Amino acid sequence: MPALDRRTLLRAALGAGALGTAWPLFRELGPTAAYAAAAALGASWDAAPFTVGVASGDPLPTSVVLWTRLAPDPLADVQPLPDIVQVDWQVATDSAMTAVVASGSVPASATLGHSVHVVVDGLTPGRRYWYRFRALGQYSRTGRTKTAPTGSVASVRFASLNCQNYQSGEYPGMRDLAADANLDFVVHLGDYVYEGSELGTAYTLADYRKLHALYKGDPLLRDLHAAHPFYLTWDDHEVVNDYSGSRGAATFVARRAAAYQGWYEHLPLRIEGADSALPDPQLYRYRQWGDLLELVILDLRQYRSEQNVTGGTILGAAQKQWLKSRVSGRSGGWHCWVNSIFLSQQKNPDGGYMFTDQWDGFLAERKEVLTYAQQAGIADFVTITGDWHSAFIQDVRPDFDNLSAPVIGTEFVAHSTTSSGYSSSWNTANGPRLGQVNPHLQYFEGNRYGYDLYEVTPQRWTTRLRVVADRADASAAVSTLTSWYVDRGRAGAYEDPATKGSAAQYRRNP
Ligand SMILES: [Fe+2]
Incomplete structure (x- = not known):
């Protein structure tokens, strides 16, 4: 039903020329109206608290990053969670999660939107693994990932994505990629989210969190993240159209920092070194x-x-x-x-x-x-x-x-x-x-x-x-x-x- 609603809305809006009308999803809309607007675009989420799914990324030969975020109320300004929630994780060599080869527990903090970035090490190069999380008595869905191989490699098969403006359409290409059992990884070339347009415009950390949570409301995007690891970069719309550097002005520096943090909180990114962390991740x-x-x-x-x-x-x-x-x-x-x-x-x-x-x-x-x-x-x-x-x-x-x-x-x-x-x-x-x-x-x-x-x-x-x-x-x-x-x-x-x-x-x- 949600997907049909999104198509219907798009066709009706294109027909009526109505997509220029501002939908202030982030600022002026209360929670009920925000969820109604998101539902009209076809958004639906996984079961709480793992509403926005799971992901893995930045494979190295013996290491990958596992990601999730606890967001029981994905479009809320503040999550109904304690400041710190402990999140358990497991990595296995089978999809049923019976042969667990690594596990641990990490705190998810409100400071980082209750996101989790687990750097798993000690893995075998060039191997598939499955993973899942547990928090608040619930398991997440199970994701699949792969480490980078070493030595002589006969072939690699990967895909790139870019420019996935949510209100401009559905993600059938992601459905196709998620089902591709022979894919090694996905590269994202940027414009993972768009800062605004028909949905209103994001400025604050709370806005960017809701923006990312809306995009993660697409089941095909969540399925793709759960199916393959991603290497990621960004372009301009993760912050604002055509921006350059820090632009100097204090208001822009604050907005950019909010956008970078919201992006980091929703993606499987490996931060390397204290000097390259937020607010300016390398x-x-x-x-x-x-x-x-x-x-x-x-x-x-x-x-x-x-x-x-x-x-x-x-x-x-x-x-x-x-x-x-x-x-x-x-x-x-x-x-x-x-x-x-x-x-x-x-x-x-x-x-x-x-x-x-x-x-x-x-x-x-x-x-x-x-x-x-x-x-x-x-x-x-x-x-x-x-x-x-x-x-x-x-x-x-x-x-x-x-x-x-x-x-x-x-x-x-x-x-x-x-x-x-x-x-x-x-x-x-x-x-x-x-x-x-x-x-x-x-x-x-x-x-x-x-x-x-x-x-x-x-x-x-x-x-x-x-x-x-x-x-x-x-x-x-x-x-x-x-x-x-x-x-x-x-x-x-x-x-x-x-x-x-x-x-x-x-x-x-x-
Ligand atoms: Fe774009």
Whole structure:
């Protein structure tokens, strides 16, 4: 029933043009009205106190982070709980939780929204585990996770998600991924929540907690977290649209801290070191999947300067130095940047750049790090990107204006999960024009929603664009629109001949 209500509401609202009407879910609505509004969007939760589900994340060879949050009243300002609640946890090698290999008990504190982040260590590399929590006499659902392998790895299969605006649709792609028994992990590229729009706008910690609790009111999102571990970064909407760094003003610094904390409290994030904890958690990190793949996870929001300024930075000095060290010290496996926002140049057919909130607003720094990568002899380089709400596949060059500069890698910009892109008429008219002024662009498709699936072996990187038949329908079919390959040792992607006939608004090589 809830899902049907959400679809019905969306269709009715789109038909009536009513979605611009503010729904002040966070501030002005009392609890009864807030729950009614959430129910109209299809929200429903697990049994209390584990209403928002369970999750695991940031796998290392012998360690994963297990997460839950106690929220018996998910949209309340204050949870009806003591300040400290003890939470027991168990890890087992079977889904029935009979072969328990690790267990413990941790305090959940009101200070952190009664969230729990258990760092489990001493696990076996490359192995599946199951886990659950117990508190207040209740068990949580059982989640499944996996540790990173070590040594020689023959294949890895993972997916990326981005831009999952709740009121813009259902999550059929997540249903598809949760059912994928052969998936190793999920990468989230940001815009996990949107700070506002039709539901009102979040400013305070209580607001962001309710916002995250609303998103966790989607059963398919909870199922996906329970099925696979996540590696996460963020983009802008976890705080507010197009923000830069700390922006200086005290009110913004307080809002950003509230948003960062609300985000941390609802996700399986490993905080490394006292100097990198809240209110400014260090997200950028390096992870390896044996000898096959390395993930260079970037934070392109927290440390950035204003765009289009002399000496501007999207990385910040420390992260830039770290990124260069990761490039020069790379492992020899596929080298993948987890990149929240468009890396490649994107000239506007009408002049200038399309958007300078992306790397195009930081030209000198982009050229510096890509030139550094070229000179370091980078190979087998792939970037996976979110934010744009449309799919782009493109060559990465150290100098996009110099077509004799070598292609050093491939950028895959994924469709959004639900967040609206441009109209189909805009895409049809402008896809070819974007191609004309951006010769590194190979492919553009903007009319669909879904996720990217990556199947990687020592010989070949495969990206499959998985699209949903209808983002307003939680039970919609999910299919592969097109598949692209990069062969080991040869920079540049090419399309599977079998999918070349699929719909797109631009192909460089039709
Ligand atoms: Fe987005």
